[in-house]
Amino acid sequence: MLPLSTKPFLLKHFNPASKIPKYLQIREAVRGLIEKGIVLEQETIPPERDLAEWFGVSRMTVRQAVDELVREGLLEKRLGDGTFVKDQKLSGRMHGAGSFSDEIALSGKRTHSKMLGQVVTRPTEQIAKKLEIEEGETSVIRIERIRYVNEYPISHQISYLPFNLCYPILSADLNVSSLYHHLAQSAGMVMKAGKETIQAIVADDVNAELLQIPVGQPCFLLCRTMYAEQVNRPVEYVETMIRGDKFMFVNQIDGKGIE
């Protein structure tokens, strides 16, 4: 039997006269049920028919609310059984072979970084999604740097890391040593795998000034999400703008798979 407190709690967060759509109010009310611990992990929320009756709405409206929480990964429906609160764990299997990085092909050159800013902030919706952070759940560390090769700027990089996983790096001096190195040393995070996309874009005015190039000059935009060994979720999302006039990617093609 469900605790008696669920129904009063839900109704307290619902106002049918409000301009806010009912399904959104219901979604947030049910979310509160979980966040406040009124319904614990592995337990069920009330049946859809009960919710519909309590709120005085149709079952379809309840489903619209609950299904969104299911898609967010907060709830799990089991056919014929009920709707359960999930353990807070997100899946993220990584596979595929191959490696690569933006630091390759710079061998023999002198490199350094300049820190532009390192702040703890609230993630935007996009960043929260990339890091698989529940919206508003927590803070992220935002690190903005310029990387130099032989004294000229080569890339502008903005990294985002979940605060609660990576806060020890806040004490690091990233001017002289690498982010990944410090993540391993101070936060115990060793990067394991990830995914990146590479796009061709032109420099906007901000990047043009930072990279000392004209606006409109071609650049690479590299967006990478990295996973650490220790945790089953992303620990870094980084966007890197790289000068197209000073950098190229090199790829060795090997054997099979060629039509």
Place this chain on the structure above:
Amino acid sequence: MLPLSTKPFLLKHFNPASKIPKYLQIREAVRGLIEKGIVLEQETIPPERDLAEWFGVSRMTVRQAVDELVREGLLEKRLGDGTFVKDQKLSGRMHGAGSFSDEIALSGKRTHSKMLGQVVTRPTEQIAKKLEIEEGETSVIRIERIRYVNEYPISHQISYLPFNLCYPILSADLNVSSLYHHLAQSAGMVMKAGKETIQAIVADDVNAELLQIPVGQPCFLLCRTMYAEQVNRPVEYVETMIRGDKFMFVNQIDGKGIE
């Protein structure tokens, strides 16, 4: 007005008597509309009320189907306006140890090539060097093509092949089938390995016209040298200009080699 072909196409992929839920059939039918290029990017799919009438289902059922495609990022709804096919960047893998390519990850898209020219000519010094041809020793085949995805041009490609190794392909129709396929069939050349570089540049006037983009738009320039199993020298050098607004590279990062 929508092409007449949408309705017949959709109904062909729908069977109300099937045990498969209607909304799933509708979802896949609409997906087919996009993948087959019957509805192109930036265009709208038919209104929900039309779809409901055509399929003989209620509008809620149509919405259940369409909303899933919206969540997948394939469609975008604009209130009061319509449901639009999103402008998606195509992607190509970039395995460090394996295939590459601009031809993968185009699954479900209609692709074809247009031959601009196929001539036997004397190699320039640069091309001769790439193909490891003694200067003036022999001739090369120069093949220039535009590649299309869903009717819009995606890349402009110029391939160079040593004449004495590859002349059988001169009889091939490269409009319909791949260069590598024909090299294998008619010249007995199977591509084995190679090396490619990827640069970010902007379109010049020639490429802008061929790719139907403005001059100055960002592009990738991919330069690749390929070796065949049978011979110990390059058999193809190809330069490919790829539209940056329609294409991105995707790379899976795996384990080691991370600084």
Place this chain on the structure above:
DNA sequence: AAGTGGTCTAGACCACCCA
């Protein structure tokens, strides 16, 4: 004004799970 997607109803029957 006409057409679009957004929200919502009050039911219905089904397949599935558990006691």
Place this chain on the structure above:
DNA sequence: GGGTGGTCTAGACCACTTC
């Protein structure tokens, strides 16, 4: 068998965009 979620109907009114 009784309760659960899965699918589906045939409407309705609203808010928004476009013309």
